[in-house]
Amino acid sequence: MKRVSIFTPETAVPSAVSGPRYVFTTANQFLRASGKPPLFDVKLVGCKKEVKLQEGVFTVSVDQTIDQVTSTDLVIIPALFGDMKKAVALNKDAIPWIVEQHTNGAEIASLCVGAFLLAASGLLDGKKCSTHWAYYNEFQDAFPQVEVAEGRVITEDAGIYSSGGANSLWNLLLYLLEKYTDRDTAILASKYFAIDIDRSSQSAFTIFKGQKEHNDNDVLRIQEYLEKNYKDKITIDELADLGAMSRRSFERRFKKATKNTAIEYLQRVKIEAAKRDFESTRKNVNDVMYDVGYTDNKAFRTVFKRFTGLTPIAYRNKYSKM
Known part of the structure; x- marks a missing residue:
């Protein structure tokens, strides 16, 4: 079984938490239907049992707290909501756990602006990273040691994955699903969820408003x-x-x-x-x-x-x- 730990951050975007759980549990259903054993053991993991999402609008009960997860195969970091600096600070207690899981061999995947929490761990230093196009400048200012892969929907660098803006998270999830299963299962999932499996760029969605958040x-x-x-x-x-x-x-x-x-x-x-x-x-x-x-x-x-x-x-x- 592949152990998938969906870290559930305070202030997370709800769909970025439910989406990965939906993809991997549905993949288990596809595998059963084709006569194969289910592959994914999917758990929501948090710093505490009850986690408030999207500035307290929603609450989710996680399956495990981080102190109960000593080993896993994949850690998924969903998109954060609101002010990124505050969101990272609220979830700082998870950073040592994320680093420990990577040290123990787990792969790490950030979805959209979940990249801010991943970058705060230091695991992206000297690496490339995708994130939402509207946050390129803020991300680069906060983490100058990380190279933003502008326009990319998916970036992979030494077992660390990241996705571009908003619905690009589905493309990364399908990418991971294909890696862990096969192309046929990923295609079936792409049809089931109505997602373009091979979209590689978010450039067409970018709105250029001019980089004016400076003092010159x-x-x-x-x-x-x-x-x-x-x-x-x-x-x-x-x-x-x-x-x-x-x-x-x-x-x-x-x-x-x-x-x-x-x-x-x-x-x-x-x-x-x-x-x-x-x-x-x-x-x-x-x-x-x-x-x-x-x-x-x-x-x-x-x-x-x-x-x-x-x-x-x-x-x-x-x-x-x-």
Whole structure:
């Protein structure tokens, strides 16, 4: 039997606790139906018997407390809810247990922003990690020693797994299910739960709002200028002059504040505008391309796919409201 311990954090998102339990217990049903013995021994594990989820809105009774689990094969850390720093602090007593299980040979999987609790354990230091796209900057600021795998739905690094935003947790659960059973069982589960089994990127869901949670007012003013004038031809020297800085100083400060170069930032602003056009108008690709300040079709398509994971036509077909 594979022992699956779903750690149940204070303030967890309820669906991120029930989801993994549902997947692995249902897989046992599939195995029984095909004449095979059940494979997974699934337990909810908490720091105490009664755990409050989503800031006290829900309460769950766990099967075991962490002091009762000395050995397991897989620890799943569900998504946290609310303020990440406070959520990690509320669950700090579980960190030594998570580290101990990994030391004893257990694999560890974080779901969405459960990555914050996993990273607080130090187990991700020097490794790559997926998390919700809306938390990239906060996560990177809190854990600079961890590399964020931007856009990735699933990341695996030396027996430690992580998933991207929200419903991406289902993709990681199917990935783990296939690893522990076989492809046929994973496909059956994907059909049963109506989940795209091979989705690898969350880029198409990303909404770029500009990285403005910093204290550099000169950079902030330049960001606002770029967002208002993204259709125009803008040079780095022009932006440096706007901030009354040398080019070298400007590029260093802009990257430090926003985590993007000025060129990358402008590209992301342009692509966000293009996404809105594709979602809400009937414009063709060339019209949208010109509207956001591109004149080279190949360059536009390349940049668009880099930031969304889709071609412009595929994105329009998927998200157009018209």
